[in-house]
Amino acid sequence: MKPPRDAQARQAVEPVVVYPDDALQPADLAALAAVRPGARLVASQPVPPREARCFRVAAGQFFRISCPEGAQVGDLNLWRADDLAEHFYSGKTRALHGTHLGRGARMWSNFPFLRPMATIVEDTLDWYGADRFGCRVHDVIGTRCDPYTNQLLTGGQYHHCCHSNLTRALAGETGLPLPEAEAHVHDVLNVFMCTGFSRDTGQYIMKASPVRAGDYLEFFAEIDLIGALSACPGGDCASEHSSDAATCHPLNVDIFAPAVPPADWTPPAPNAYDRTHGR
Numbered sequence: 001m002k003p004p005r006d007a008q009a010r011q012a013v014e015p016v017v018v019y020p021d022d023a024l025q026p027a028d029l030a031a032l033a034a035v036r037p038g039a040r041l042v043a044s045q046p047v048p049p050r051e052a053r054c055f056r057v058a059a060g061q062f063f064r065i066s067c068p069e070g071a072q073v074g075d076l077n078l079w080r081a082d083d084l085a086e087h088f089y090s091g092k093t094r095a096l097h098g099t100h101l102g103r104g105a106r107m108w109s110n111f112p113f114l115r116p117m118a119t120i121v122e123d124t125l126d127w128y129g130a131d132r133f134g135c136r137v138h139d140v141i142g143t144r145c146d147p148y149t150n151q152l153l154t155g156g157q158y159h160h161c162c163h164s165n166l167t168r169a170l171a172g173e174t175g176l177p178l179p180e181a182e183a184h185v186h187d188v189l190n191v192f193m194c195t196g197f198s199r200d201t202g203q204y205i206m207k208a209s210p211v212r213a214g215d216y217l218e219f220f221a222e223i224d225l226i227g228a229l230s231a232c233p234g235g236d237c238a239s240e241h242s243s244d245a246a247t248c249h250p251l252n253v254d255i256f257a258p259a260v261p262p263a264d265w266t267p268p269a270p271n272a273y274d275r276t277h278g279r
């Protein structure tokens with residue numbers, strides 16, 4: 001279309017942050033850090049390559065996703081332990097915290113709950129920042145690799161996409177039939193994945209993850225959780241996923257229980273909106 005006469009003036013309007021940082025009550029990271037040294041390891045859940053596994057974390061415990069052997073990306077889902085209807089909401093989390101999550105960011109739940117499910121307390125990759133391509137680590141912009149998009153784009157059947165891995169894991173954990181479990185699988189936090197948007201076309205881009213053996217991302221569970229973590233068939237996501245082509249490694253989840261709860265911490269209540277919607 002032919003640009004209007006004031007096109008440049010319209011494009012020159014300065015943007016503002018939609019949800020400014022100071023609008024959110026920040027996590028009390030010092031209170032969480034104070035109880036972490038006294039926490040003991042209570043459970044570990046290894047995640048084999050191209051598979052997913054579930055784990056349970058009680059409110060007030062910490063869970064650490066680590067990369068024990070080689071560069072590997074993980075796709076994380078979270079549900080409220082006693083009601084799968086409450087789950088991680090990547091879109092609103094992205095709107096509140098940005099495209100990639102780091103220390104202090106919360107993983108928020110869907111409507112009508114909209115409360116912190118988990119808080120990120122440690123990230124050994126926080127040195128990465130943004131590279132010259134605008135890529136960062138731990139995104140909430142991708143959805144998860146899935147067999148439907150793979151079918152759409154390649155015509156092939158592949159069963160170890162993160163979507164299918166998470167579906168099998170949740171079905172195994174809960175006893176739900178596969179189709180019911182699948183309906184609970186949602187958009188993920190891409191743990192250790194290095195991604196961004198191309199500046200020219202705005203397309204979703206990825207590159208080899210900077211994660212190495214020994215790196216981890218650690219969370220504080222704000223409510224009782226079931227988590228599911230898939231070791232993505234893309235491995236370090238340098239080239240492709242939805243196939244057995246990439247070199248893949250295991251991931252690990254460790255659960256730590258502090259001796260005492262953090263000072264002044266209580267599990268957050270569901271959102272207080274009255275849900276009358278103006279009627």
Ligand SMILES: [Zn+2]
Nearest residue numbers: 145162232233
């Ligand atoms: Zn994947």
